[in-house]
Amino acid sequence: MRIACPFCGSRDLREFSFLGDAGAAGAGLPGAGPGAGPGAGAEAGADAGPGAGPDADAGARAEAVYLRDNPAGRHRGLWYHEAGCRSWLAVTRDTRTHAIFAVELAREGAR
């Protein structure tokens, strides 16, 4: 599998490490909601998801922290270009075929 890094271009899989579901990044942190990218929680503010804050329902909070969808198909995940430009990328791919539909910097201006 090769990933087309927005900065570096097409690169081999060995340069990247996989973090997990992009939509779950920061789950359980105050202010983090579904779909929030890394570090975006603070800006998301009022857009609090099920994992938001200490007052959130414990069951919903545990679910947000620990439970992940495991789709056979389209999935948006976070990848770190560790051996390259060290950017966090959000990669949308098909988990069955590894076909990649989209690659973007996880946050505009991220390094």
Place this chain on the structure above:
Amino acid sequence: MPEAASMPGTSRPGTSRPGTPSPGAAAEASLRPVPAFGGLAASSPDGRLVVREREGLGLATVTARRGRGGDLAEVLRASRGLVLRPGPTVSRAGDLALVGTGPETWFAVGAGGGWRFSRALAATLAGLAAVADQSSGYGVLRLSGPAVRAVLAKGVPVDLHPSAFAAGDAAVTLAGHVGIVLWRAEDRADGEEAFDVAVFRSYAESFRHWLFASAAEFGLADGPAPGPGTAGAVSRPA
């Protein structure tokens, strides 16, 4: 460089820590620079691959402060005459080169100056970028000759064909398992391609081992490299 070979077993001189420091010397006190690859200089017998350490460089990482990338480019243009190209490319002006290593991030290479290079660059870019000295952190090798791409291809997972990696292109990537910053240098006077490779100092021996193993088929042999300008150099760091 002192003749280390003539003083086996002695401790390294020149670390600027005299017993009685002279007033004012402390501000400029620094360690004596030691090349990461021990001044490596080697060539295959037919000259298809030439390896030479670039010594005494000033090296620094430059990261633009948030939203100041445009101002940084303008200051570099005005003060150094350097036109900053976007993406993984090399921008050059005189003795200064900026290698694009990430979004709004560069590896700056100066022809000399050591740690003083980063101090001057930081002053130029004050308020616009974080500049961190890397002069003693990396070793830089110049690889050139008609076999250079064949050798690099054995461990670098990037397409280095001239149609994909043209003059002035750069990449942060791997050689074997060693992280490298790789960029196309100016072609040699005879028109042969040249690449510069920056490797963390602590990986110098691992990289050298990989390089010589990969270049063995071209006859690149381990051992002292005689020749002008390499007197006293050793191929293997001690």
